Amino acid sequence: KVQLEDMYGTQFGRKSVIESFDNIVEYHMSRTGGRELLSDKMASLVESISLQIKSYGRDFKFNVHGCDEECERELELEIEEEEEMEKEIPSVKPRDETDWEFSEVFNVDDPTSLPAIVGVSTLRKFLIKYVSPRSLANIDWSEHIVCTKNFVKSIVGNDVSLNSYLRVINGAVYFPNRMWLLVSDYELNEILREFWQRDSRDEAKCHQLLHINCVRCSLDEGTEMLLRCMPTYIAGSRRMSAYEIINNNTMASLQLFAGESMYATEERKKALKAVLRGKSGFDLCPKKAALELIDMRGMERLFPWSDLEALVEQLLCEVLKEID
Structure with a gap:
């Protein structure tokens, strides 16, 4: 005999974000065989997500009800349609x-x-000339980051703001003086060809071609990177820790310029706050600058x-206290 309540979901109630997350984890762990079947990397990822939820979700509760999966999916689609935003960008010539x-x-x-044809410039000069608002150049960007003209200029025209046409930060060349040269994808491929063709005796110069995400992961996790910079895999491979070639200030600058919003370590967060404080003597609103870069x-x-967001709010409070 079918009861009336069987035809409806459970009653409405209130649940915390943390409680909901714990229930979801418990459900999926029981469904997939438990935590002991997870790889170390996956278990670490689950733990990282859990810490993030507990850090930012402790003050939030929401209404829950027992609608079925089909109803729930329809609701999700409605929310997605409401949140979807189309941003029109003028057509330009590459x-x-x-x-x-x-x-x-x-x-x-x-x-x-x-050579001058490469058009190397600092990140600050690039932002002053091609990006608005110009105040973004007042961020205390790492002096160890420079970029080529090909990386900077992605479109035709000198009077067009590059805000919507910035290149993605993929690879960079590391130089013996601890400088990082950001290059375009085309340059990346051509320089990679040169790395494979160079003689193994040149390795002593310590030039390296690296993917920024690999460097960040090594720095975040304290692991070593396997470098393959020679024609033969065995003879030309060696391991290197990111700590040997990059500091948290430079990595924080790269992540901020790339539009990243999450920073893995306390040292990186501290470095980011220093970067967002801006250069001495220049006016800068950290939150506005962060939002501009993210946008x-x-x-x-x-x-x-x-x-x-948490860091810029902390920074604003610190600045206000200093003013008082």
Whole structure:
């Protein structure tokens, strides 16, 4: 005999975000065989998500009810349609990249000594010239980051703001003087070819071609990177820790410029606060600057309840206390 309550979901109630998360984890663990079947990396990821939920979700409760899966999916679709935002960007002509002698990277220990055709500039000069608002240049960007003209200029026209046309940060060349040269994907492929062709005796110069995400993971987890910079895998491979080649200030600058909102370690968060304080003597609103950078990368939805939001709020409180 079918009861009336069987035809409806359970009653409405209130549940905390943390409680809901714990229930979800318990359900999926029982469904998939438990935590003991998870790899170390996956278990670490679950733990990281759990810590994040408990950090930012402790003060939140929401109404829950027992609708069935079909009803729940329809509700999700309605919410997705409401939240979907279309951003119109003017059509522009892509700029043809300039070829240069890519093997030149091995002939200098400082990227600023590369030929003029490469067009190396600091991150601050790039932002002053091509990005608005100009106040973003007042962020205390790491002095160890420079970029090529091909990385900077992605479209034709000198009077067009590059806010919506920034290149994604993928690879970079590390130089013996601890400088990082950001390059376009085209340059990345050409320089990679030069790395594979160079003689193993050149390794002593310590030039490295690295993917920024690999460097960040190594720095976050304290693990070593396996470098493959020679024609033969065995002879040319060696391990290196990211701590040997990059500090938290430089990595925080790279992550901020890339529009990232989460920062894995306390040292990185401390470095980010120092970066967002801005250069001495320049006016800068940390929260406005952070929002501008996030918006440029189309990541504004990731700002609420993120490490970046928490850090800029802390920084604003500190600045106000200093003024008082």
